[in-house]
Amino acid sequence: MTADLIGRLRQVVGPHGVIGDRDGMAGYLTDWRNAYRGTAAAVVRPGDTDEVARVVALCHGAGVAVVPQGGNTGLCGGAVPDSSGRQVVLSLTRLRRIRDLDLANQTITVEAGTVLRTVQEAAAAAGQLFPLSLGAEGSCTIGGNLATNAGGTAVLRYGTMRDLTLGLEVVLPDGRIWHGLRGLRKDNTGYDLKQLFIGAEGTLGVITAAVLKLFPAVRSRATAWLALPSPQAAVDLIGVLRDLAGDRLTGFEVMSRQSVEFVLRHATGARDPFDERHPWYALVELCDSLPLAGLDAVLESALGEAFERDLVVDAVVAASPAQATALWALREGISEAQNHEGPSLKHDVTVPVSRIAAFVAGTDRALSEALPGIRIVTYGHVGDGNLHYNLSKPVGGDDAEFRVRAADLARVIYDSTYGFGGSISAEHGIGQSKRESLADYKDSLDLQLMRGLKQVFDPHGLMNPGKILPG
Ligand code: FAD
Ligand code: 2HG
Numbered sequence: 001m002t003a004d005l006i007g008r009l010r011q012v013v014g015p016h017g018v019i020g021d022r023d024g025m026a027g028y029l030t031d032w033r034n035a036y037r038g039t040a041a042a043v044v045r046p047g048d049t050d051e052v053a054r055v056v057a058l059c060h061g062a063g064v065a066v067v068p069q070g071g072n073t074g075l076c077g078g079a080v081p082d083s084s085g086r087q088v089v090l091s092l093t094r095l096r097r098i099r100d101l102d103l104a105n106q107t108i109t110v111e112a113g114t115v116l117r118t119v120q121e122a123a124a125a126a127g128q129l130f131p132l133s134l135g136a137e138g139s140c141t142i143g144g145n146l147a148t149n150a151g152g153t154a155v156l157r158y159g160t161m162r163d164l165t166l167g168l169e170v171v172l173p174d175g176r177i178w179h180g181l182r183g184l185r186k187d188n189t190g191y192d193l194k195q196l197f198i199g200a201e202g203t204l205g206v207i208t209a210a211v212l213k214l215f216p217a218v219r220s221r222a223t224a225w226l227a228l229p230s231p232q233a234a235v236d237l238i239g240v241l242r243d244l245a246g247d248r249l250t251g252f253e254v255m256s257r258q259s260v261e262f263v264l265r266h267a268t269g270a271r272d273p274f275d276e277r278h279p280w281y282a283l284v285e286l287c288d289s290l291p292l293a294g295l296d297a298v299l300e301s302a303l304g305e306a307f308e309r310d311l312v313v314d315a316v317v318a319a320s321p322a323q324a325t326a327l328w329a330l331r332e333g334i335s336e337a338q339n340h341e342g343p344s345l346k347h348d349v350t351v352p353v354s355r356i357a358a359f360v361a362g363t364d365r366a367l368s369e370a371l372p373g374i375r376i377v378t379y380g381h382v383g384d385g386n387l388h389y390n391l392s393k394p395v396g397g398d399d400a401e402f403r404v405r406a407a408d409l410a411r412v413i414y415d416s417t418y419g420f421g422g423s424i425s426a427e428h429g430i431g432q433s434k435r436e437s438l439a440d441y442k443d444s445l446d447l448q449l450m451r452g453l454k455q456v457f458d459p460h461g462l463m464n465p466g467k468i469l470p471g
């Protein structure tokens, strides 16, 4: 059965479009961190939408499950197949054409396998901005960004992928093509179907192309690295910046000392901007589409007020684009640096911004009681209420013993998140890692409606099974 299917898949995508040997498949069967591993009957790499549709239809006819995969940078195992060896990994990385750039409509139409940075560069070459920005932008794809509703460091001003998308083209689980590739900013003709595929982590269909919004290019920028006394100071500082800079406030990232310390220890060339240690740091960025000479002055006046109110205890304002890049490297390096400290248990949560300080205090206390000496690596997009509550073992601790504690430590964080009215996934999604937790923290009616949608789109359960919905 499988040999017959593989033969027919080869007829669709050509002999080089199907990978069936162990070595060739290896990179597709584990994720960026090597945290999840699976096996597969084959990896299939179609070259256009029509080939995707024919591949999916063949798999559907044979009752074989399909696992869509983009850049494989996801952090919860969503693109990794199970261990049955019966699933087909569908890699979209050959679908990487920029189909259109419409300046009057302020849109760019790209195929799903296009790397995010390529889209940013294409927009910039046309004097425009595609604002999604995240640490994995050199390898993640637009299809993966859509399927996870990626966020990143400019959500405060521009929103997530949901906000940046006007249209989609999707291959449904039975191989039909849904033609929703329209660049309309207004369309009130009933349900907004494209939003169902965004954030669905490939469980409802395979995204093959998208119409994305463009924005005026950024022509002035002011960046500062700040030392803060507390998370509450961070929240109050957002208010000060908003009052003075309005929607020029584009980025507001917060990092605990522990997070920054890992970067200083492990990232080549990283340097602490301050002589003294501080418990918390913020990276603030103001941007404007006008070449405003005065943007630094706006930032400095906001910082003046922040110093007066004891919200900030030290500050460095970037004097050049190179210095701004170095400050951003301190922030973007955390994810990678933490990998050098043993297993990193990742939790990507969100609570209302106003409740961040109480949430951090309560959660840190509960974690330290649950495992004395645990290293709490808290950082993230505090302007969006989103914290990466990542954990590393106590100094000198054992990796295996720490991993055994993963479920009960996650429960401490998720119980606290739930108690503060938050969500257990702000941006990375559910994948396979949080699938069972979803049953505990998602309303039962929500789950019932989600299962109903899955049944409508994928009645045979062949599109990325074992992801998102609890078993
Ligand atoms: P993959 O990992 O290949 O897939 C992710 C999910 O999408 C899987 O469920 C897969 O089945 C599905 N999928 C992929 N392509 C398609 C498609 N064409 N159609 C349907 N389903 C598809 N995320 C954030 O939101 N914000 C961040 O700031 C952020 N920073 C990161 C920093 C680093 C260093 C890393 C490694 C990851 C980061 N991520 C972040 C996580 C990750 O979600 C993003 O990197 C990205 O959105 C995943 O894209 P990808 O192409 O690698 O998708
Ligand atoms: C970030 O904001 C990413 O850096 C990755 O979302 C977070 O590695 C992580 O846990």
Ligand code: ZN
Pocket: 152, 380, 381, 388, 427
């Ligand atoms: Zn993030």
